[in-house]
Amino acid sequence: MLEKSNPDEMQSYLSDASNLAGGHAARVVFPETAEEAAGVLREASAAGIAVTVSGAGTGVVGGRVPFGGIVLATDKLNRIGEIVADEGGGRGTVEAGVTLADFRREVESRGLLYPPDPTEWSCYMGGTVVTNASGARTFKYGATRRYIRRLKIALATGDLLSLARGEVFADAGGRLRIPLGAGRAINAQLPAYRMPQTRKHAAGYYVEPGMDALDLFIGSEGTLGVVVEIEAALLPKPEGVLSGVVFFTDEEKLLAFVRAARAASLDTRAGNVPGELDARALEFFDAEALNFLREKYPSIPADAQGAIFFEQETTEATEERLMDAWLALLERHDAALDASWFATDERDQVRLRDFRHALPVLVNEWIARHGQRKVSTDMSVPDEAFAAMLRFYQDTLRASGLQYVIFGHIGDNHVHVNILPRDQAQAATAREIYGRFIARAVATGGTISAEHGVGKIKRDYLRALYGDEHLRQMAALKRAFDPACILGRGNIFGEEYF
Numbered sequence: 001m002l003e004k005s006n007p008d009e010m011q012s013y014l015s016d017a018s019n020l021a022g023g024h025a026a027r028v029v030f031p032e033t034a035e036e037a038a039g040v041l042r043e044a045s046a047a048g049i050a051v052t053v054s055g056a057g058t059g060v061v062g063g064r065v066p067f068g069g070i071v072l073a074t075d076k077l078n079r080i081g082e083i084v085a086d087e088g089g090g091r092g093t094v095e096a097g098v099t100l101a102d103f104r105r106e107v108e109s110r111g112l113l114y115p116p117d118p119t120e121w122s123c124y125m126g127g128t129v130v131t132n133a134s135g136a137r138t139f140k141y142g143a144t145r146r147y148i149r150r151l152k153i154a155l156a157t158g159d160l161l162s163l164a165r166g167e168v169f170a171d172a173g174g175r176l177r178i179p180l181g182a183g184r185a186i187n188a189q190l191p192a193y194r195m196p197q198t199r200k201h202a203a204g205y206y207v208e209p210g211m212d213a214l215d216l217f218i219g220s221e222g223t224l225g226v227v228v229e230i231e232a233a234l235l236p237k238p239e240g241v242l243s244g245v246v247f248f249t250d251e252e253k254l255l256a257f258v259r260a261a262r263a264a265s266l267d268t269r270a271g272n273v274p275g276e277l278d279a280r281a282l283e284f285f286d287a288e289a290l291n292f293l294r295e296k297y298p299s300i301p302a303d304a305q306g307a308i309f310f311e312q313e314t315t316e317a318t319e320e321r322l323m324d325a326w327l328a329l330l331e332r333h334d335a336a337l338d339a340s341w342f343a344t345d346e347r348d349q350v351r352l353r354d355f356r357h358a359l360p361v362l363v364n365e366w367i368a369r370h371g372q373r374k375v376s377t378d379m380s381v382p383d384e385a386f387a388a389m390l391r392f393y394q395d396t397l398r399a400s401g402l403q404y405v406i407f408g409h410i411g412d413n414h415v416h417v418n419i420l421p422r423d424q425a426q427a428a429t430a431r432e433i434y435g436r437f438i439a440r441a442v443a444t445g446g447t448i449s450a451e452h453g454v455g456k457i458k459r460d461y462l463r464a465l466y467g468d469e470h471l472r473q474m475a476a477l478k479r480a481f482d483p484a485c486i487l488g489r490g491n492i493f494g495e496e497y498f
Contacts, residue, residue: 001040002030002076013054013064013071017120018457019373020062025052028071034152034160034228040072041226042158045484051156052488053222055127056099058120060376061455063131063221063491074126077228080106089113090234091149096126096227112234115141118451119357126227132202132219134451136311136356139411140265140280141235143200143451145218152229153217155186156482161225168213176213188480190216191473193466198380199412200450203462204492205474221453223488224481238313242323243352246330246340247304251287254306255387257333258282258410261310262383264329265411277325282411283309283356286394289405292362297355301339308410309356319344359407363418372421375430377437378458380414381446392440393417396433402426414450438464456490471497 004010005027014023026049031037044051050069057064074097081093083106090112094103101121107114116128117135127133129151134143150164159180170176174190190207206215217224248254264277285293285307294300300307314322323342330337343349367374381389390406397404397419408415417437421427438448438461448454448461463471475497479485485498 001032001036004028004030010071012057013073014066016057016059016062016064018060018062018065018455020065020457022067023065025066025069025071028054028073030073030076032076034077034154037072037074037077037226037228038154038158038160040070041154041156041486044070044486045156045158045482048484049486050489051486053126053130053226055096055124056122058123059127059131059453059455061449061453062457063453063455063488065456067490069486069489072226074124074226074228077126081229083107083110083112083234085110085112085234089236091231092234093229093231094125095229096124096129098125099123100125100128107234108237111237113237114232114234115147116144117141119360125230129218129227129230130220130222131451131453132206134200134202134409136281136283136309136409138200138451139262139282139409140269140278143202145206145215147233148214148218148230149233150231151214151217151227153225154228155225156484156487160228163214163217164231165212165214170209170211170213172210174207174209176216178213186480188477189473191466191470191477193470193473196380196382196445196447196465198382198414198445198447198450200380200409200414201447202378202451202453203447203449203458203465204454205477219453221455221488221491223478223491225487239316240314240319240344241311241349242314242319242326242342242344243309243311243349244326244340244342245307245309245352245355247290247301247307247336248334249301249303249305249336250334251305253333253335254284254308255390257330257335258284258308260329260333262411277312277322277329279310279312279411281309281311282409284407284410284415285309285359286406288403289359289407292366292405293355293359295362296358299339301336304336304339309352314344359405363405363420366420370420370422372423372427375419375421375427375434377417377434378414378449378452379437379441379446380412380450381441381444383413385444385446386410386413389413389440389444389446390415393437396436400429400433402430402433409450412450454492459491459493462492 052066077095077097117137268278419430
């Protein structure tokens with residue numbers, strides 16, 4: 001098994017996309033099999049050495065940044081196993097260190113679809129599982145959890161657990177008993193909190209009455225075990241896709257359009273109007289975001305106050321009818337149709353997806369020029385609270401005088417507010433405003449993190465969501481799987497809970 005202890009060789013494993021500073025470790029180990037990963041954890045538990053799991057480093061909450069101990073890198077667990085098509089779709093087996101892009105390429109070459117669609121396709125599959133990754137297509141397909149059929153997990157005790165969906169469930173009292181073989185088992189008590197009733201939620205352990213034990217590991221951020229192998233459910237690849245970037249000169253009409261498109265899509269899925277409008281993505285860009293994008297896309301209308309990117313799956317038989325239906329809905333809400341962009345072929349769709357992904361790149365370039373770090377939200381709220389939450393974001397930021405952009409997954413009431421400070425004084429103001437946004441989201445029944453997780457950066461905000469008692473219950477659950485508390489120290493909750 002490869003190990004690295006030279007500081008220069010280890011440097012790229014001591015950080016992630018959060019830019020959290022100060023990461024350090026004694027060495028990085030690269031297991032090539034599940035058994036090697038389990039052996040590393042067994043030895044670390046016996047010695048009380050902290051272990052930070054390293055994926056591709058695309059996370060933005062500091063979960064991959066170690067503060068002591070060793071790093072277990074999943075890079076060498078990079079084999080794609082069997083991909084099987086069946087009548088309803090299929091299934092695929094993959095190790096944790098395979099990139100999402102490589103897995104999708106193999107799946108799609110067989111006429112299948114793996115729906116989870118986070119923005120950064122260079123992420124590792126193991127990372128997508130432990131963060132319950134989501135993205136634009138989550139509006140139709142849901143997050144990663146929905147597609148996980150089985151996991152192989154290396155536990156901190158050195159045990160290898162293979163757990164399939166439908167095998168183990170919590171009892172009526174929230175107790176889990178997970179067999180390990182030879183008469184041994186893990187006995188754990190689920191926390192007593194109720195998760196926010198939002199479309200997306202990625203903050204803390206998943207808890208639900210009578211829940212499947214598999215769901216506990218999905219979204220656990222590397223604190224309960226190391227995912228080494230995944231079996232995922234696959235769907236048939238859509239025949240065609242209609243997409244558009246549609247501009248509005250009035251934000252209220254844009255929001256009314258989103259509500260109508262969401263309602264129509266949910267009606268279609270419920271079988272009320274089969275074959276009609278069914279957006280798989282509804283993405284928002286506010287006026288400030290469009291100002292940023294004009295640097296690269298000067299054809300954006302000068303009077304546009306916002307834009308929506310949407311996608312709808314089609315067949316040859318439905319494409320024309322669905323295009324007409326979308327145009328009619330947009331016309332009813334006074335969209336700037338003549339200035340908007342639509343695509344049905346792959347080349348033009350790539351251009352629209354490039355538009356959607358260009359904004360984060362431009363924002364990061366701006367931040368780099370000013371030598372600061374953006375302050376970015378990841379909150380989601382219930383349907384009825386979203387319009388007021390968006391106004392609260394905008395009114396607060398306009399009053400502050402800070403530069404900002406708002407964009408993201410409006411179909412799920414989940415937009416990212418990127419506050420862009422120019423200096424240290426503005427950075428302090430931005431962090432204070434972020435705290436006000438957190439308090440407002442929690443007060444409306446929302447979540448502090450819809451897709452990025454908690455990691456090290458957001459753990460204080462998790463206390464605002466659940467409170468100390470529930471965090472202690474979460475810590476007790478972790479100890480059931482990791483008695484020496486070696487895994488992911490500092491992620492989700494601080495060491496004071498142990």
